[in-house]
Each structure stands twice: as C-alpha cells, then as structure tokens.
Amino acid sequence: MKRVIILGQANVGKTLFTLNFADYLGAKTINLSFQDSQRGSYTRTISVKDAVDLLVSDKPHHTRCLQSAVLQIPWGKGVKHFEIMDSAGLIDGIHENEPIRRAMAQTLATVRQAEMILHIFDCNRIAKQDILHGVAEVDYQVAQFGQLRAGYGVLANKFDLPQAKEGFDKLCQEFPGHCIMPISALYKQGFREVRDFVKRQL
Amino acid sequence: MAKDLNAFRNERILTLVEQGEITICEAFIMMRKSSSPTTKGDVEISREERIAQIQRELSLLIGLKSVKQLIQEIQAFVEIQQRRISVKLNSEPVVLHMIFKGNPGTGKTTVARIIGKLFREMGVLSKGHIIEVERADLVAEYIGQTAQRTREQLRKAYGGILFIDEAYSLARGGEKDFGKESIDTMVKAMEDQRSDLIIILAGYSKPMEDFLQTNPGLNSRFPIAIDFPDYSAFELFKIAEGMLKQRDYQLNKAARRKLFRIIEDMKKKDQSNFGNAREIRNLIEKSIRKQAVRLVKKQQSSRTDLMEISNEDIGEVLEV
Known part of the structure; x- marks a missing residue:
C-alpha cells in the first residue's frame, strides 16, 4: 500500500485537509498513533466526525501525534487503497518545547517511508505577509527533498479567502515546475484535482 | 551493509532533531544526501537531456526574464531552421552575432557562457567555448599590428564565441585610432566564417548605443540585441x-x-x-x-x- 504524507508549516491546515479529504473519499474512521515517552507508542481509532472536533484547532502546533487513515480511490471496476498521514507542523529553527520536537522527528521518520508528499501552503498568509514569511526555509527544503520522489504535489490552501489568488500567484512564481493545486480544506474545494493527482501516482 | 549504515544515519538524524541539536532544514538536507540515488556512473546522457540541463541552468538564474525569453526564441528558431533543412525547405541563414547591453553585474558574461554551451549541444557551434577579450587584446601599438592581433583572437575563438567586453572602447579614440582597424578585421571574419563563430559585443547601455550609432554597419551585422535590465x-x-x-x-x-x-x-x-x-x-x-x-x-x-x-x-x- 502506498503512503501519502501531508507536510507544511504550522497552522496551514494540514489536519483539516487530511480529515476532510478522508471524508471526501468516504472514510469512516481514522487512526491516531501517539508516541509517548512514558507509555511508548499506541494507537486509537475514532470516527472522522469526532476527529474534526478533537484535532482541528486554529492554534499552531496542535497536532502532536501522527494521524493516519486508509482511503480508497475507485480504480477501473474496483478500488485501490492508500494510506494518508497527517503530520506535525514544521518550523525553521529549533522549537524549545520537547514534545513538539519529538512530533517533528516522528514526522521526519514518516516522510522517509512515504512514497508521496503533499505539501500544503497557506495562500492567504503568503499574500498578506510577503513571500519571505509565508514561505519558510523549511518549505524550500521540503520542495527539494520532494523532487527525489515521484509524487510531490503542492497544495495552495485557504483559497476561499479573498486575498488567496494573489498568494497563489506568488507561490507559482516561487515553485515553478511543480504541480500546484488550489484547494480549500474547509469547504472541500479542489479535492477532485488532488484525488486525480494521487490516483496518477498509485 | 550499506543499507544498515543508512538506517543508522537516519536514526541519528531523528535523535538530533528530538534533542534540539539541529533544525528541520538541516535534517532535510542530511536526509536528502543519504537518500539521493547513487550516481549514474558512465551512462551516456542524451543530447536532449544535456540541452534540458543547460536550460535548467539558465532558468535558475534569478530575474532576467526578457533575456530568458529571447534565448528561448533563438533556440526555437535555430531548431526549426535545422528541421527545415532536413526536409529540404528553404531556410534563412542563421546569423547569431549578438549585442549585450546592460549595467555592470547584470549577468552578461554568465549568460554568454550558457549560450556557448547551449549552441554546442544544438550543433550550431563545433566547440562552444568562450574567449573573453577587451580592447587591449585586440588593438596593438603600431600600425599594421592590430589586424594581426585581432585575427589571432578570432582564430582562437573559431568554433565558439568571441566575447568582447566594453566593446564601445574600440571606437573611442576617434578617426585615427586603431580600434577601427580591429572592427574592420572582425567584420571581414564574420563574413568569411559565418557558420562557426559567434561574436558578442557587450558593454554598458549608454556608450553601446553611441558606439552602434557611429558605426552604422554594425547594427545590421548584429541582428540580436539583448538588454540586461537592472535587478529589482x-x-x-x-x-x-x-x-x-x-x-x-x-x-x-x-x-x-x-x-x-x-x-x-x-x-x-x-x-x-x-x-x-x-x-x-x-x-x-x-x-x-x-x-x-x-x-x-x-x-x-x-x-x-x-x-x-x-x-x-x-x-x-x-x-x-
């Protein structure tokens, strides 16, 4: 089974995208795998609807554990399965908080195993804050790392917001030659393109 | 064995991140190094790939939008002329002498180098090397020596590009200056050695304009003029x-x-x-x-x- 990992800076909408995309493809449940210093690693399974309430927040670094779900895409007369994995937000520099650092290390470990990378940006933030801050150094590194993989797609999230178009154009300038898809994770816009993109790589 | 070593190295990267020793960026760089595919060895790279690689090099240059576009045009033109020849259609003679105008430090030499490589891969030039000269390399002290000196530089440049920096200085000395002799020699060589030599005149915008105006024959002999705008x-x-x-x-x-x-x-x-x-x-x-x-x-x-x-x-x- 191929694995898709969702990467991006903190608070660009990785978790909401993962959950809504899972919902869009008809998944009912989602697995949460925690890594705890006391209890080691353990997993829980909850429904997608509960997960949205539990996991999505507008504060950065809310996601500390690895969330994954097995999804299916119609393929000919049958279906193909793949695993989608949400990850902790990446930052430039070193975070002072140890659990967050651990979450990032866990993310990196998963990146290595994943066959596909979906890299999420916040269009609105790019438009508002100038490209220097909307796109961090870590994003360039992810993009370069992604080129080693066959499946590397860029998702321009929050496209429903008024300034997003501007940010999207800047993003296109900044990452020429990549497949950039505008989406809105909140309103489930543009998911068909993402699905087709994933389907091509399966 | 190598696999074990790799796994160990990756494990180490993760520990470093967790302990706050390195940033995520550094981790990515390290991971990229350890997971990059082994070098291809002596597998022959095709011509198309080499051209694509040179184009990538060009596109990596920052800014210079109009320059990149023009080079693309030239490349397409040359390619189509070659295809036309292969099906025995009439084709324009390809004259590719150029003028580069722009302030210092706007990438004129860099672009000239890339053009040299590109044209070699496309088969326009046989060697594609670049000879950079200035006035002192072309003009001599005494009567009759200038032509010789210029011819010598031209001979070196055959099969490649002769890049004349600050070309306007060739016409600076007035009527009696030997710079004119050098220009005449060059024009002669351009007519004779049409196919296998490209001459690029480069210099600051303003003096270049004056230079071209005082030598009306030059403008028509250098059909391609590229302006290098200042960077934002x-x-x-x-x-x-x-x-x-x-x-x-x-x-x-x-x-x-x-x-x-x-x-x-x-x-x-x-x-x-x-x-x-x-x-x-x-x-x-x-x-x-x-x-x-x-x-x-x-x-x-x-x-x-x-x-x-x-x-x-x-x-x-x-x-x-």
Missing part, C-alpha cells in the same frame, strides 16, 4: 540568499529583514551606477567576515552558529 531589490535579495547558500551560510530572520532593507536603500540611493550583483557579493563577503570576527571571540561555537549570519553581521558597504 527583491531579485538582488534572492541573489544574496543564493550566494550565501552556495557558501554554506544562512540568514536568520532578523538578518533577512535587515539585508532586504539595506538592499532597498542601496537601490534607492544611487539609481544610475548601482553595481548590482557584484555589489551584493561584496556585501555578503563583508558580512561573512564580520560573522567570523564575532565568533572568534567566543570559546565554543556549534555547527548552527558557524552557519548563521545574524543581523549584527550585516552592515552597509563602506563608502570609499
């Missing part, structure tokens, strides 16, 4: 970042802001003779030295310290 402040900033990256340094956030502000100020202050990319290199090299002075006082410095340029390291280039 943001482009210069990107160039600075690229230079730092090449040297294994990186800016922290405050330093980025300060550098950008300084570049903007520099650009505002003197519009006319701002040294563009070369000025930026001086700025960067200065900040690297300042960082060294700052670090040498400290007893210990981590890997990140050695890489990081902070805002106090960045200062304006001193006026001479």
Whole structure:
C-alpha cells in the first residue's frame, strides 16, 4: 500500500485537509498513533466526525501525534487503497518545547517511508505577509527533498479567502515546475484535482 | 551493509532533531544526501537531456526574464531552421552575432557562457567555448599590428564565441585610432566564417548605443540585441540568499529583514551606477567576515552558529 504524507508549516491546515479529504473519499474512521515517552507508542481509532472536533484547532502546533487513515480511490471496476498521514507542523529553527520536537522527528521518520508528499501552503498568509514569511526555509527544503520522489504535489490552501489568488500567484512564481493545486480544506474545494493527482501516482 | 549504515544515519538524524541539536532544514538536507540515488556512473546522457540541463541552468538564474525569453526564441528558431533543412525547405541563414547591453553585474558574461554551451549541444557551434577579450587584446601599438592581433583572437575563438567586453572602447579614440582597424578585421571574419563563430559585443547601455550609432554597419551585422535590465531589490535579495547558500551560510530572520532593507536603500540611493550583483557579493563577503570576527571571540561555537549570519553581521558597504 502506498503512503501519502501531508507536510507544511504550522497552522496551514494540514489536519483539516487530511480529515476532510478522508471524508471526501468516504472514510469512516481514522487512526491516531501517539508516541509517548512514558507509555511508548499506541494507537486509537475514532470516527472522522469526532476527529474534526478533537484535532482541528486554529492554534499552531496542535497536532502532536501522527494521524493516519486508509482511503480508497475507485480504480477501473474496483478500488485501490492508500494510506494518508497527517503530520506535525514544521518550523525553521529549533522549537524549545520537547514534545513538539519529538512530533517533528516522528514526522521526519514518516516522510522517509512515504512514497508521496503533499505539501500544503497557506495562500492567504503568503499574500498578506510577503513571500519571505509565508514561505519558510523549511518549505524550500521540503520542495527539494520532494523532487527525489515521484509524487510531490503542492497544495495552495485557504483559497476561499479573498486575498488567496494573489498568494497563489506568488507561490507559482516561487515553485515553478511543480504541480500546484488550489484547494480549500474547509469547504472541500479542489479535492477532485488532488484525488486525480494521487490516483496518477498509485 | 550499506543499507544498515543508512538506517543508522537516519536514526541519528531523528535523535538530533528530538534533542534540539539541529533544525528541520538541516535534517532535510542530511536526509536528502543519504537518500539521493547513487550516481549514474558512465551512462551516456542524451543530447536532449544535456540541452534540458543547460536550460535548467539558465532558468535558475534569478530575474532576467526578457533575456530568458529571447534565448528561448533563438533556440526555437535555430531548431526549426535545422528541421527545415532536413526536409529540404528553404531556410534563412542563421546569423547569431549578438549585442549585450546592460549595467555592470547584470549577468552578461554568465549568460554568454550558457549560450556557448547551449549552441554546442544544438550543433550550431563545433566547440562552444568562450574567449573573453577587451580592447587591449585586440588593438596593438603600431600600425599594421592590430589586424594581426585581432585575427589571432578570432582564430582562437573559431568554433565558439568571441566575447568582447566594453566593446564601445574600440571606437573611442576617434578617426585615427586603431580600434577601427580591429572592427574592420572582425567584420571581414564574420563574413568569411559565418557558420562557426559567434561574436558578442557587450558593454554598458549608454556608450553601446553611441558606439552602434557611429558605426552604422554594425547594427545590421548584429541582428540580436539583448538588454540586461537592472535587478529589482527583491531579485538582488534572492541573489544574496543564493550566494550565501552556495557558501554554506544562512540568514536568520532578523538578518533577512535587515539585508532586504539595506538592499532597498542601496537601490534607492544611487539609481544610475548601482553595481548590482557584484555589489551584493561584496556585501555578503563583508558580512561573512564580520560573522567570523564575532565568533572568534567566543570559546565554543556549534555547527548552527558557524552557519548563521545574524543581523549584527550585516552592515552597509563602506563608502570609499
């Protein structure tokens, strides 16, 4: 089974995208795998609807554990399965908080195993804050790392917001030659393109 | 065995991240190095791939939008002429002598080098090397020697590009100057050796205009004129970042802001003779030295310290 990992800076909408995309493809449940210093690693399974309430927040670094779900895409007369994995937000520099650092290390470990990378940006933030801050150094590194993989797609999230178009154009300038898809994770816009993109790589 | 070693290395990267020893960026760089596919060895790379590689090199240059577009046009034109010849259609003779106009440090030489490589791969030039000359290499002291000297440089350049920097100086000395003799020799060679030599005249915009106006024959013999616009402040900033990256340094956030502000100020202050990319290199090299002075006082410095340029390291280039 191929694995898709969702990467991006903190608070660009990785978790909401993962959950809504899972919902869009008809998944009912989602697995949460925690890594705890006391209890080691353990997993829980909850429904997608509960997960949205539990996991999505507008504060950065809310996601500390690895969330994954097995999804299916119609393929000919049958279906193909793949695993989608949400990850902790990446930052430039070193975070002072140890659990967050651990979450990032866990993310990196998963990146290595994943066959596909979906890299999420916040269009609105790019438009508002100038490209220097909307796109961090870590994003360039992810993009370069992604080129080693066959499946590397860029998702321009929050496209429903008024300034997003501007940010999207800047993003296109900044990452020429990549497949950039505008989406809105909140309103489930543009998911068909993402699905087709994933389907091509399966 | 190699696999084990790789796994071990990756494990180590993760521990370092967890302990806060390295940033995510560094982790990605390390991971990229360890997981990059082994070198292809001596597998022959096809011509198309080599051309694509040169195009990538060109597209990696920052800014220069109009230049890139023009080169694409030239490339397409040459390609189509070659295809037309192969099906025995009438084809235009390909004259590719060029004029590069632009302020110092706007990438004229860099682009000329890339063009040389590109044309060799496309089969326009047999060697694709570039001979850079200036007035002193072409013009001699005594009567009759100039033609010889010029011819010698031309002979060296056959099969490639003769890049004449500050070409307007050839016409500076007035009627009796030997520069004219040099131009005449060159024009003759251009007519004779049409196919396997490209001459590029380069220089600052204003004197080049005057130069071309005083020598009406030149304009028609150099059908391609490329203007190199000055870089914008943001482009210069990107160039600075690229230079730092090449040297294994990186800016922290405050330093980025300060550098950008300084570049903007520099650009505002003197519009006319701002040294563009070369000025930026001086700025960067200065900040690297300042960082060294700052670090040498400290007893210990981590890997990140050695890489990081902070805002106090960045200062304006001193006026001479």
